[in-house]
């Protein structure tokens with residue numbers, strides 16, 4: 001607290017509801033929508049991953065042209081636990097981003113030729129990495145079989161070859177962010193919703209007949225309310241199923257019962273759903289987003305020379321104002 | 324064909340300052356901060372954090388144009404503070420909030436890590 005300045009810092013709370021390697025659902029409370037949205041935006045567009053960015057094709061006699069294949073290679077998600085510690089090629093002074101440099105790039109090789117009558121699938125499993133920590137996500141999942149059923153996994157198909165066709169290439173994967181190209185986005189989906197607060201006017205509700213209650217409940221396109229089989233009362237069974245469609249409010253008005261239910265979006269409570277492409281774990285995606293946002297804020301701090309220049313201006317200003 | 328390079332959106336050109344500060348010539352304690360290569364992500368959290376500061380009379384940001392990769396944050400404070408002080412404090416508070424967020428999030432992950 002410099003100069004006795006009171007801080008206006010918040011202390012948000014987190015509660016995880018469900019966690020898997022590539023899926024995460026959690027509650028974020030006691031902060032505002034700007035923070036929730038900043039985190040969402042950073043997860044989608046600014047958390048770095050590694051993706052193929054440069055392809056040198058030696059032989060391609062497949063039916064797909066070179067740039068089509070290059071594009072498909074770029075979109076294959078690669079395990080990117082290293083990405084936060086890597087350099088961007090453009091900032092790397094150790095190399096010219098040609099793939100020889102371990103600080104900023106990873107080299108891949110692919111060499112497949114079809115010598116059989118049956119169509120041959122060229123898949124992500126044919127990509128040979130020079131760094132064992134950077135692999136196509138499905139190949140990595142296969143090797144630590146805990147993630148999902150490996151027998152189902154036949155790799156991500158890049159192209160199909162018939163007899164005599166061949167594909168041989170060298171690819172350089174680089175660190176990047178989703179803002180540059182969506183292939184670098186670690187997020188499949190990141191969403192948050194405001195937690196709704198649903199208040200039923202019990203007194204008014206009891207003035208409804210059971211059939212009226214039923215038709216009111218039915219008016220909601222999602223299953224938010226139900227009737228308690230014992231008490232015959234309308235109860236909120238799943239507040240988060242509410243999509244802010246206001247159908248139940250309109251229905252209540254149409255029934256001549258305005259104010260039957262009040263629904264408000266809490267301004268400081270958010271429910272996040274994070275799905276990862278597999279490049280990094282969903283939980284790591286959140287942690288990295290926090291870290292990236294911190295770095296961004298750090299970068300927008302005023303530089304010393306700006307502050308100095310203003311101090312001088314300030315004195316001048318005081319003279320001019322006759323202080 | 325004449326589209327700007329994608330990196331233009333987030334790489335500050337050489338010789339350009341990330342943040343520049345300009346005092347308002349007519350109003351005391353009012354100033355604009357021009358932040359290069361930033362967007363709503365930083366603009367909006369800064370604005371909302373500044374609104375929490377009781378000394379801030381006005382805080383707003385704008386993204387002048389989608390192809391001008393900068394935001395302008397304008398701050399007007401009461402006399403006991405200054406735009407620069409408010410700006411710095413907003414960044415410090417957000418930074419500490421994120422530190423806290425990281426700690427509580429990692430604790431929660433640890434709590435659940437035995438489940439999967």
Ligand SMILES: [Zn+2]
Nearest residue numbers: 092095101104
């Ligand atoms: Zn390098």
